[in-house]
Amino acid sequence: MDRHDVQELSERIDVLLDEVQRRADPKLAAQVEELVRAVLTLHGAGLGQLLSLLDEPQVRQLAGDDLVAGLLLLHDLHPDDIATRIQHALDSVRPYLGSHAGGIDYLGIDDDGVVHLRLQGSCDGCPGSTATVRLTVENAVLDAAPEAIAVDVDGMVKDKQNLLTIEPFRPHRDGWHQLDLAPPLGQVQHRTVGGLDVLLANLAGTLFAYRNNCPACSSALHHARLDGDRLTCPRCTAEYDVRLAGRALTPAEGPPLEALPLLPEGSGWKVAIPGVQPA
Structure with missing residues (x-):
């Protein structure tokens, strides 16, 4: 339990x-x-x-x-107040916020139990889709602050609307899967999790998860070379920054790796697997 x-x-x-x-x-x-x-x-x-x-x-x-x-x-006895817990939760998801990673602000929780956040920067370089960022932030915040009922994130959607409202429901747990094993420091490995081939990278004890697929050539990446934060595709030599949300380094304008939400869970980790996988 x-x-x-x-x-x-x-x-x-x-x-x-x-x-x-x-x-x-x-x-x-x-x-x-x-x-x-x-x-x-x-x-x-x-x-x-x-x-x-x-x-x-x-x-x-x-x-x-x-x-x-x-x-x-x-029982409202936790030693950390809600602001501290949410700040810790936001720190845990920064690797998956792309260009927003340096600026996600907690604005407070209102009388209705809605947590208000603001993302700084543009949406260029965000990992995967807005849905991926949404799921990561939502789950982390509501996990840390169960007294909250919803999350408003200002700045998540560009050129469509100014405010993205996360509807007031608790995150469904079926999409989250426990990771019992992690690759050694400085290495990558792949695991089949929830029917999806997942690439895991261990950077100095911090785990990152991506779909095991090179966006440039569609080949698997578990045999790729990991040099510091730089991951090089063994087939097409495309390079990606694993720590910065899988952003493409070579070619610079290439698509990023598809990041998967990954959060600490007790002494291990849990990863969110999309319900519908692209063909």
Whole structure:
């Protein structure tokens, strides 16, 4: 069980309570709701008392556990406030924001629970499509701040609209897959994840994921040479910057690698696989 399971259990409780309110006698429904609230209050008070007996490093260590973090968030006991958690989440997705990587600002969360962000720079060089960036930012922010219900990202769409609104729903987990293995430092490997051939690159301990396909010649890249951040296709010698969202280096105006959203998950990583794969 992890903190996602905690969140799902919490949402399941809400669903069951709604069902009781619709079907049960009003007096009984009120008693059931009071019972659930009392149990949660008791557990939250006990957890808060436990934290009060620990010093800050110990609390931080506990908060680093995925399951415990979920419980702390559920009871509003997490040592980091929402702004800090969202900033950490944004830092984790910067490698997938292309030309926006140096400037993504957290503007705050409003009274309705909507998180407001602003992307700096143009959309040139963004990894893959707007949908890829959207999925990455959405999942990272709502993962870090389950109390939020939606995300507004200003600056994501160019020449079409000024504001891209991420609809208020929790990210669906079926598109995310756990990565149990990672390539050694300075190397690339490929894995079949969710039916997709995925290229993984390990740059000094930071993992990057791309579709295992060279945009210039359509050949696989798992035998490509990785020199620092530079990946060279073994067939057509096209070169890409792995750290900077797969941007094409040679030829300079070539299409980038297709980046796949990749986020830390406990002690490992998880990667998002598109639901429909291009032919």
